[in-house]
Amino acid sequence: METDKLQQAGNPNVETASKKTKTTVPGHGDGSKGTVGDIKAADPVMSATDVNVYYGDKQAIRNISLEIGKNEVVAMIGPSGCGKSTFLRCFNRMNDTIEICRVEGDIRLDDEDIYDKNMDVVLLRARVGMVFQKPNPFPKSIYENVAYGPRIHGLTSNRTELDEVVQNSLEKAGLWEEVKDRLDQPGTGLSGGQQQRLCIARAIAVSPEVILMDEPCSALDPIATARIEDLIDELRKNYAIAIVTHSMQQAARVSQRTAYFHMGELIEVGATEQVFTNPRTKLTEDYITGRFG
Amino acid sequence: MTEQKHSVDTNLTAQRVRSGLARRYRLERWFKRFGIMAVALGLSFVLVLFASIGGNGYSAFHQGFVRLDIKLDEKVLDPAGSRNPEVIGKASYRTLVRNTLFDQFPEVTSRSDKRELTSLLSNGADFMVRDQVMASPELVGTTHSFWVPVDDEIDMLMKGYIDRNVPESDRRVSDRMIGWVDQLEQGGYLESRFNTLFFTNGDSRDAELAGVRGALAGSMLTLVVTLLLSFPIGVATAVYLEEMAPRNRITDFIEVNINNLAAVPSIVFGLLGLAVFINFFGMPRSAPLVGGLVLSLMTLPTIIISSRAALKAVPPSIRQAALAVGASPLQTIIHHVVPLALPGMLTGTIIGMAQALGETAPLLMIGMIAFIVDVPQGVTDPSTVLPVQIFLWADAPERAFVEKTSAAIMVLLGFLVLMNILAVFLRKRFETRW
Secondary structure, three states: OHHHHHHHHHOHHHHOOOOHHHHOOOOOOOOOOOOEEOOOOOOEEEEEEEEEEEEOOEEEEEEEEEEEEOOOEEEEEOOOOOOHHHHHHHOOOHHHHOOOEEEEEEEEEOOEEOOOOOOOHHHHHHHEEEEOOOOOOOOOEHHHHHHHHHHHHOOOOOHHHHHHHHHHHHHHOOOHHHHOOOOOOEHHHOOHHHHHHHHHHHHHOOOOOEEEEEOOOOOOOHHHHHHHHHHHHHHOOOOEEEEEOOOHHHHHHHOOEEEEEEOOEEEEEEEHHHHHHOOOOHHHHHHHOOOOO | OHHHHHHHHHHHHHHHHHHHHHHHHHHHHHHHHHHHHHHHHHHHHHHHHHHHHHHHHHHHHEEEEEEEEEEOOHHHHOOOOOOOHHHHHHOOHHHHHHHHHHHHOOOOOOHHHHHHHHOOEOOOHHHHHHHHHHHOHHHOOOEEEEEEEEOHHHHHHHOOOOOOOOOHHHOOOOHHHHHHHHHHHHOOOEEEEEOOHHHHOOOOOOHHHOOOHHHHHHHHHHHHHHHHHHHHHHHHHHHHHHHHOOOOHHHHHHHHHHHHHOOOOHHHHHHHHHHHHHHHOOOOOOOHHHHHHHHHHHHHHHHHHHHHHHHHOOOHHHHHHHHHOOOOHHHHHHHHHHHHHHHHHHHHHHHHHHHHHHOOHHHHHOOOOOOOOOOOOOOOOOOOOHHHHHHHHHHOOOOHHHHHHHHHHHHHHHHHHHHHHHHHHHHHHHOOOO
């Protein structure tokens, strides 16, 4: 009840400013009354339904539902503080590490409730990898960075297999050629872009089903960014990817679907091309045309 | 119009800034000078301290020895010719040593004069001759030159601490003894040598025989106990409180109490140790074990606080990175957080150990102030520690203990320097950059 009220109060533009034809769209998300567009993915791997997140008394996410599908990149855009990162972190329960954070709602990975008592966080995070805003390689060798995940999960039985996994991951992350001769050197000695690709290699070394990326290029220069974007497109073949980004060009370039967040709500979601060329709500239009945000 | 006004304004800004610039820089210069002065003052205090300790103490590292050419008569030492150490050890070396000295000064005949003459030698002289003969029994039957320490008063005379111009009645050494000393010196029988006794002996009532070995061993044993107890407990506590414990009133309360414990006067810990470890648990008095326990209590807050600070300084991104690849909280802590925090933890531990090394008050309470001659062999043997030894010697009336006190301080400082070098080495060894 209260969330409904808040939704109406905090999101008047959807109802009033935009044309009626824009708001009533067939296949409108179930449960999330405020969201315009189709929250469904063609082949969903993870699905969030009616997610609310609170930091203490403050509500950061209001009633958001969204699916992340196989072989697709979902971009989450929106102004700072709109809750997109918070929402992203719900998918691998990284919000658990924040003591005052409380998550309500239903998030499923292959139809398993990830907030269920029986769901193990360690297992979940092995299945849902994450890449952070700032490259955060371990202060260990390049090899150890990539090998860490497979090693703690016992994914490989001997050194040769582990070597293979490391090489494979680094190749997929497009870093192998640059580092193959110095695997024993510290990962922190690489350049920013290389570090971020190392973090991606580290994430894919445990063969997750989903990769979450929280503004992975915001600390990188345009050349490094372009490389990561190519990489994301490449990774889409094998993984479901959700990416939070502040760069609308990036969202347009790498994603198949785009979700626009505003003030803790999911305003609009749809095929990237449609969202950028023909946004259905005024808020989205204002944001992507640069009129605010 | 507006442009003109604007340019006037910028001029005004520049003017104001310029007029204030000199003052700003002057303040900076003064601040710099003040800083340099403070550093210089601090350094000069340290230098004065070191100079005074070094000046007082360096002479303790050498000691006057007298050469005695003792005829090791087989008939006296080993009448049966068995060369059995037990037999050789039982002979009267005191007589041998004294007779050698009397032979050297045939003019000394009266009983009291003879007593005065023997007082030139250290009380330990006969034992040292005996030990040497027992160590090499083949000396029996020969005449061998032994170097034995002189009495501490004579040593003081040799080092020039006793003024010969003072009237005899006000002097610790009589004119006649000075004469004998001069005679020995001219004959080449008197020599100042490096004082190995200072490093190999325990405490003694005779200044010339007193050494720091016992106190050094006691300090080391105590510190080993302290380190073995306080490092694991302190680190475990810090890791639990910082990484695992929920933030609630209980943990807040614990945190406040740990911080307060760091400020508790150390003698209180001594009283606690006396009441709990000795009276209640019946542990031995004056033992490094109890000393280590008490010092652990004292060191723990230091280690916990510095370890927590080190853990806090580990960037959260590393924790997130580990958690995101699916490391369990414990794996995150053990594989990533603790190794990164280790240099800081070690620094805190070494600081705590250095404090413990210099601590005196709590150890007085548990009886480590006792006069103990033997070098402790284990943690339950009675012993004393370096700072307490310094305290004891500083209290001793003999002039010779003045230099011993300073020398013991030098040993203590040397110990501290070694510990700090170890700390720097460990820091460098475990430091990882990111």
